[in-house]
Amino acid sequence: MKVWFITGASRGFGALITKEALAAGDAVVATARNAQAVKEKIGEHPNLLAVALDVTNEDQAREAAALAVERFGRIDVLANNAGYGLLGAVEEATASEIEALYATNVFGVLKVTRAVLPHMRRQRAGHILNFSSIGGYFGYPGWGVYGSTKFAVEGLSESLAAEVATFGIKVTIIEPGFFRTDFLHDSSLAISPASIPDYVGTPAGDMRHFAAAANHAQPGDPAKLARGILTLANAVNPPLRMPFGSDTVAKIEEQNASVAEELAKWRELAVSTDFDV
Helix, strand or coil: CCEEEECCCCCHHHHHHHHHHHHCCCEEEEEECCHHHHHHHHCCCCCEEEEECCCCCHHHHHHHHHHHHHHHCCCCEEEECCCCEEECCCCCCCHHHHHHHHHHHCHHHHHHHHHHHHHHHHHCCEEEEEECCHHHCCCCCCCHHHHHHHHHHHHHHHHHHHHHHHHCEEEEEEEECCECCCCCCCCCEEECCCCCHHHCCCHHHHHHHHHHHHCCCCCECHHHHHHHHHHHHCCCCCCCEEEECHHHHHHHHHHHHHHHHHHHHHHHHHHCCCCCC
8 A cells, every 4th residue: 555645635636646545545645725625526535534734834844754654653655736827928028926836836746745855765765757848848839837837847956866875765747738628717827917019929928818629628638647547656666757649759759859959950059169189
């Protein structure tokens, strides 16, 4: 039996992964700002511990991790799933919007991870799943600030994986594409109200209309992703990056080819800056 610690477990991917883990016979510490919302979504289960956690509160994160170990003795899988989106051109986003987004999407991941890591180091085992996005691999117009939080998560996760491997702890970056969750709904997506007229008709401006039309019409099946996360957690040698969705795979292949082409074009200038031997 694995013991999961899942943030943002009251809805979306977090709730689905919680249900899949419980159905598989695992134990789950399911966290959300409102623990009652978790109980209402998941129902009663002997292997479920619902805990109130605002991921921006480091003290609360440490308390939640301690409760998990007190109840189940260990934490095998940490799923840093909590987060939300911000839609708008980089210039349109306000300082307060940017700071709030980073507080959850980046600093929240750091605070929860730092709270759980001492327990995983003590165990000399564990698996950290950090939820990024295809927006953390490729920068979409209109999603610049949101994407930057996911780029940050990817960079943190790469370094973290190298740091904790010696303790038997694995790290995987989860990169979902567009899945049919509430991510594009106003319950999960903030839209910068400071719309600048110059961006109307540009890729960033048009993205506002795309997001509204794409809501609940995305190609990805969230239930299949949740099952995929269980498969990943049970893998002996999980990958550093795990993309989910055919749209994600296509965009990664396109991005990799573009980077390789650009590097080949500018390689001579790139390598010309070393000291002469």
